[in-house]
Amino acid sequence: MSRAFPHDIPAAAGRVDLVGAGPGDPGLLTLDAAAALRDAEVLLHDRLIPEAILDMANPGAERCYVGKARSNHSLRQEDLNALMVARAREGRYVVRLKGGDPYVFGRGGEEAAALAAAGIPVRVIPGITAAGGCAAFAGIPLTHRDHAHRCQFVTAHRRNGSTGLDWDALAAPRQTVVIYMGLNPLREICAGLIEAGAPAERPAAIVEHGTWPGQRVVTGTLGDLPRRTADLTLQSPSLLIVGDVVSERRNIAAFLNQEAVDTPEHSAEVANG
Ligand SMILES: C[S@@+](CC[C@H](N)C(=O)[O-])C[C@H]1O[C@@H](n2cnc3c(N)ncnc32)[C@H](O)[C@@H]1O
Structure with a gap:
């Protein structure tokens, strides 16, 4: 070996x-x-x-x-x-x-x-971290010359219970933000980013059980993702990806030849925009 x-x-x-x-x-x-x-x-x-x-x-x-x-x-x-x-x-x-x-x-x-x-x-x-695996299997590039020249990985989970996120840094344009453990505080995160100046139209996605056979991907915007996911009873593990790169999924996912890419029975895909 x-x-x-x-x-x-x-x-x-x-x-x-x-x-x-x-x-x-x-x-x-x-x-x-x-x-x-x-x-x-x-x-x-x-x-x-x-x-x-x-x-x-x-x-x-x-x-x-x-x-x-x-x-x-x-x-x-x-x-x-x-x-x-x-x-x-x-x-x-x-x-x-x-x-x-x-x-x-x-x-x-x-x-x-x-x-x-x-x-x-x-x-x-080392192993492939959730951001890389979910991005690949969901058809969302983490960086892209047209959309993002920086990518931040952050966690919404802190020892004392509050997210403690640096909203100004995360709301900046032309970057991708990947938020681990961001499902439960999804509403708070979307609101925090908008309050810090991110447009409500900024694309965002949740990838649930990324790379697993039952992977689900829900796309939307900072303004509507909490509503779009409200009735889906999404479970852990789920990853939140925020940034214009999410819109690239439209151009990639239909021909993504990867086992976990959303099949009709698994997909919770909602049209982006
Ligand atoms: C305690 S962190 C561990 C992260 C792990 N060390 C990694 O590198 O991916 C657990 C969080 O990672 C994310 N995660 C891990 N695997 C995932 C998957 N298959 N699909 C979506 N999110 C995942 C979720 O946000 C989950 O709450």
């Missing part, structure tokens, strides 16, 4: 890989991620990792679900860190499988630091 790691540490020492699983479609796993799953002795995985990916793991691996629902943390972060350290100290190869990319809004930094502080060899295998 591409990288044996680390060469100079005996197998008995144990180690942990923080592995990005990508946004859902198993085809978006990296080769290193697939190899890590195959070799795992302990698999600690998040919520929202599809069965098709979990099925790729070593069937003999000890499995533990350590994921987090929004208000239902199944394991406190400190306890999860301690579990990884304990299993590695038993001399085992621990794969900590995380949605998307471990270092994008996924506490991968905290986990890597905790492992390093405990003297456990750690490797981070």
Whole structure:
């Protein structure tokens, strides 16, 4: 396989890989991620990792679900860190499988630091983050010469509960803003952007279950997206994409040869504008 790691540490020492699983479609796993799953002795995985990916793991691996629902943390972060350290100290190869990319809004930094502080060899295998996966599978380019020369990834979730977003920076023109965990505060986000000077006609989209077989994409504008999504009972995970690039979907989606692109039975597409 591409990288044996680390060469100079005996197998008995144990180690942990923080592995990005990508946004859902198993085809978006990296080769290193697939190899890590195959070799795992302990698999600690998040919520929202599809069965098709979990099925790729070593069937003999000890499995533990350590994921987090929004208000239902199944394991406190400190306890999860301690579990990884304990299993590695038993001399085992621990794969900590995380949605998307471990270092994008996924506490991968905290986990890597905790492992390093405990003297456990750690490797981070990057994954395709939700923004890249959802954009590709929804037919929405994140940058485009005609529309956006900058792209910001932000999260609407903060430790103290308020979004704490920098509205002026997010409302500026000629950029794409991708908002993770933006479904629940959708109304607040659209209103905040308009109040900060973004036109109510600015295109926006929600991608629900991006890259999964049941992906739904709802397009609209900052002014009408909350209304358009109101009756659809959209679920997590959902990603909000704001910017003129969303209008490009019209030119791309009809011939997008990608499995999760909205089929009539899955589509919640509403005409943009
Ligand atoms: C805790 S963050 C983790 C992000 C992850 N580390 C990544 O790089 O994509 C979870 C949020 O990512 C977004 N997300 C992750 N996977 C998604 C998917 N398949 N479709 C839509 N949004 C997704 C949603 O906004 C979700 O609430």
